[in-house]
Amino acid sequence: MSSEQEPGTDVATRTDAPERFENPGLPAHRHRLADTDPRAAKRAERQVALLFGLSALGSILLIVTYFAVPLDGTFATLFKSNLGLGLGLGLAMFGIGVGAIHWAKTLMPDTERIEMRHPMRGSDEDREAAAEILALGAQESGLGRRALLRNSLIGAAALAPLPALLLLGDLGPLPQDKLAHTFWERGKRLARDPSGTPIKASEVTRGSVYHVMPEGIEDAEHPLEEKAKAAVLLIRLDPQDVEPMPGREGWDVDGIYAYSKICTHVGCPVALYEQTTHHLLCPCHQSTFDVEQHCKVIFGPAKRPLPQLPISVDDEGYLVAQSDFHEPVGPSFWERG
Numbered sequence: 001m002s003s004e005q006e007p008g009t010d011v012a013t014r015t016d017a018p019e020r021f022e023n024p025g026l027p028a029h030r031h032r033l034a035d036t037d038p039r040a041a042k043r044a045e046r047q048v049a050l051l052f053g054l055s056a057l058g059s060i061l062l063i064v065t066y067f068a069v070p071l072d073g074t075f076a077t078l079f080k081s082n083l084g085l086g087l088g089l090g091l092a093m094f095g096i097g098v099g100a101i102h103w104a105k106t107l108m109p110d111t112e113r114i115e116m117r118h119p120m121r122g123s124d125e126d127r128e129a130a131a132e133i134l135a136l137g138a139q140e141s142g143l144g145r146r147a148l149l150r151n152s153l154i155g156a157a158a159l160a161p162l163p164a165l166l167l168l169g170d171l172g173p174l175p176q177d178k179l180a181h182t183f184w185e186r187g188k189r190l191a192r193d194p195s196g197t198p199i200k201a202s203e204v205t206r207g208s209v210y211h212v213m214p215e216g217i218e219d220a221e222h223p224l225e226e227k228a229k230a231a232v233l234l235i236r237l238d239p240q241d242v243e244p245m246p247g248r249e250g251w252d253v254d255g256i257y258a259y260s261k262i263c264t265h266v267g268c269p270v271a272l273y274e275q276t277t278h279h280l281l282c283p284c285h286q287s288t289f290d291v292e293q294h295c296k297v298i299f300g301p302a303k304r305p306l307p308q309l310p311i312s313v314d315d316e317g318y319l320v321a322q323s324d325f326h327e328p329v330g331p332s333f334w335e336r337g
């Protein structure tokens, strides 16, 4: 290899480079054992069928375990169930996956095919040729000829989705309208959380925010789930500062307002109250609600105001709910579900 320098430039120019390079082409095709030895091809076919059969057995093991091993809360049955389900699912997926790879590597044609670039829509001749190649590929893959392989694949593929269906069924019942209701109801006292002591209107001072729950929520069937929906913030404002909201006259008690604490964006607890501006701030994505405008969203990704809980006082001066919320609490998609 040599080079020479053009006068007045520093660009080196190759003088021994050929005019053009020849396409070296593809390396010579090496036949696999199964291509030349019919006994090796038969052996590979049996191996693939065995793997597909293993997959079918795995699916059956999972289904049998699901129905035959009752979960009675003991460690022994839990162990048996998990072992059967895990082993079954593993075998089902392993068998069908490795079987397909082994089939492709040993029995399917492995010659390189080159298709030159052409306009997006091929000519009719090209399309006919492509259809012929596809038909030839299907024929060469052995699906038509190799009945054992085809039938074992059909069996494994037919059973493979069943475990997924069974496991999906275990996700539990649909929530139905549970998300549209909370533990609040007419006459239910507002109680401090976590002490559970009811709160009087006279105890709510201006500038403070109180986290309250319905009295007796600890006795609910699922107290944590109920608390997640029923959490309320109690705030006392100067009634002169609050914009009137048509239809909500009488929902407050002398400037004491109750709003859901569950952010209408994706459900974080709205936890920060700015005393001077009367803004409630959600720490997750900074949605900001203006309490003076009935918790309208003034900043952030939330799309609707915090739902208001209508409240009043009972004969003893304790704050009570007039009803449940008039709309679902939390993320907006709940009410669209």
Ligand code: FES
Binding pocket: 263, 264, 265, 266, 267, 268, 282, 283, 284, 285, 286, 287, 300, 301, 302
């Ligand atoms: S959850 Fe409150 S802003 Fe996103």
